[in-house]
Amino acid sequence: MAYARSKKKVAMSQATQATQASASARLSRATARETQAKANITSQVETTCQSAHIELRHYGPSVSTSTCCEESGRFCAGCARATSDGAACRECAGGFIEREGNCIACADSAGWTNLAGKTCPQLAAADCNDIKVRGKSSNEAWGAPKVLACCTCGGGIISPTPFFYPSVHLVLGSSVRVLPSVRTAPRYSLNEDCEFPDYGLQMDGATGIISRPTGSLYPRRVESFSVECTVTAHQAPGLTYDTPVKIAMDFLNYGAPVLFFEGVKAPQPTVASKAPGEWKDFEVQCAPVVDWLQVDSTTGDLRLTSGTAGGSVDTEDATLAGQHGGICVVKALHKALASDSPAGLQCQYYYGTLTCHVPDLSQKTPGNSVVVPQIDFYNNFPEAQQTSLFCIRCTGYLVITLPGYYQFTQSSDDGAVTYLNGQMIISKPKCGFWAKTSSSHFLHSGTHQLEVAMCEGGGSEIWKLEYQGPDTNGSKITVPESALQQHDEVPL
Known part of the structure; x- marks a missing residue:
């Protein structure tokens, strides 16, 4: 198997200040807010979270504390x-109120006060009652009788919780397990045209949770892909929140669509993730020119080097405005692992009172069996x-x-059929002289x-299967032994 050219396109940015690499704009903004809050902190209480837990950070007047929460919990x-055990929420964040063990985004009905002038x-919970002031009470919402007006009294205006x-971004053949950050609902759905x-x-x-088992290749594809869907969290009757999720797989990957590089003292390389096989001759090209970026020609790892920073790159994260960078393409030669499946097709003969259809x-x-390298017979079965x-x-x-449209041509004397992926694509159902039939498919x-399959009723014995498409450079040829294998294995 020869080497094929593979490439990966990513955006590069050289941070002017210490910046942690992240593929999420929301995470970057959250980090900025956290950094501002830390400026007023004089002491911190840190906790190391175990697997299947997420870190929650609380900022007090002078103390920052972190706790761990089970990632599967809606709380x-x-x-x-x-x-302390991470199995429940001890304190809700600002703008949220505890309801049935979960923190709910709640807003009070604006402008209401009770007889004492309290908003x-x-x-307090003891102040909740049915006494109306200007026609409304703490136990009813504006224009909605029997619905509480105040969050403290168990009502208020409930909003969906964002997530x-x-x-x-992974290499082909990798396992996928992506969790919502955080879990907010007992039920989730996808848009109807989602291609997951x-x-x-x-x-x-x-x-x-979105998943794909390790090595899963159904349907059997080995080309790069990127798919985006919309997930809807059904948090309560009539209360939903939509968010996009994007999953991409390539032969060559660096883990994120935007890569960040910082510092010049003993910089750590950004390691390339590669599909199995042999790789060589890595090179990188950028526009605008990024002469502070270097690629290891053997491993594909990227490293920040000394150079003149120039040009910039726009990304979905506005906090990166003004950073030096560019759009870069990393190219390499790749030879996939050969399949362990024997070449050719497994065939069985059937004898007796059979007709030519x-x-x-x-x-x-069946009678006897045989392995054939290809379908190309003329009186020599x-x-x-x-x-x-x-x-x-x-x-x-x-x-x-190579993906694309392929035309299949079946020649036979007598009857013959061809099935592809369980669907009949060519059929010559009757006896008669040699004939050709064709069909095209993506x-x-x-x-x-x-x-x-083919049946011989008498006379000449002819059977041939040809195809033409991207793998044949558009020429019609007999489907070769190199394109046929006996078992369902792909080179990944």
Whole structure:
């Protein structure tokens, strides 16, 4: 297998101040707010969170404390401090109020006061009653009788709690497990035109966790892809929040669409993640020119070097405005691992009182078996025990390297059929002289289930399967042995 050219396009930024690499604009803004809050802190109480927990940070007048919250718990949303075991929320953040063990975003009905002149934020639970002032009480909302007006009294105006998903950039064949940050609802759904199933991605409707098992290649694709869907969190009847989630997989990846580099003293490289196989001849090209960036020609790792900072790059995160940077493409030669599956197709012969049209051979008992390198026979069927009144059925997988439209041509005397991915694409159902039939289909890179069958009623014995498309440079050729394999394995 020859080397193929692979490339990865990313944005590069050289930070003018210490900046932590992040693919999420929201995370960057949160970090900026946290940095401002830390300016007034004189002491910190730190906690190291275990796996399956998230860190919650609470800022007091002079002390910053961190606690750990179980990432699967809805009580983490809107929580400022968790209990010591992380199994419940101890204190809700500002703008949130505790309801049934969870922190709910709640706003009081504006402008209301009780007889004592207290507004909703000034009320204690004991102050809640049905006494109306100017036609309203703390136990009813504006224009909505029997709904409490004040959050303290168990009502108020409830808003959906925002959440987001981190941007996911991985190499092909990697496992995927993406959690909402944070879990806010008992039920999640996807937009109706979401293409997650096309890429083997799943979502747990109860937790919002998106996953893809390690090595999952259903459907059998080996080209890069990027898919974006909208997740809706159903937090309560009539209360929902939508957020996008994007998952991308490439042969070559650096973990984020925007890479940040800081400092010039013993800088750590940004390590390249690569699909299995042999890699060589890495190079990087940027616009505007980024002469402070260097790529290791052997490993693909990126490193900040001395150079003149010039040019800039726009990203979705406005906090990066003014940073030096550019749009860069890393290129390399890649040779995928060879498949362990034997080449060719597995075939079975069927004998007896068969006609020259193809019956359902799956319901019949085969005679002898043979492995053939390709479908190209003219009175020379290998190991056939008779020259007429037989059928042959061959199964295996077609390997497509370059995606695109492929035309398949079947030549036969007598009847023959061709199935691709379980669908009949070509059929010559009757006896008669040699004839050709064709059909065109779009195929993704990867393996595709192939089944072909032919029956011989007498006379000449002809059977051939050809194709043309991106893998053949547009020429019509017999489907070669190198494009056929007996088992469903792909080079990843």
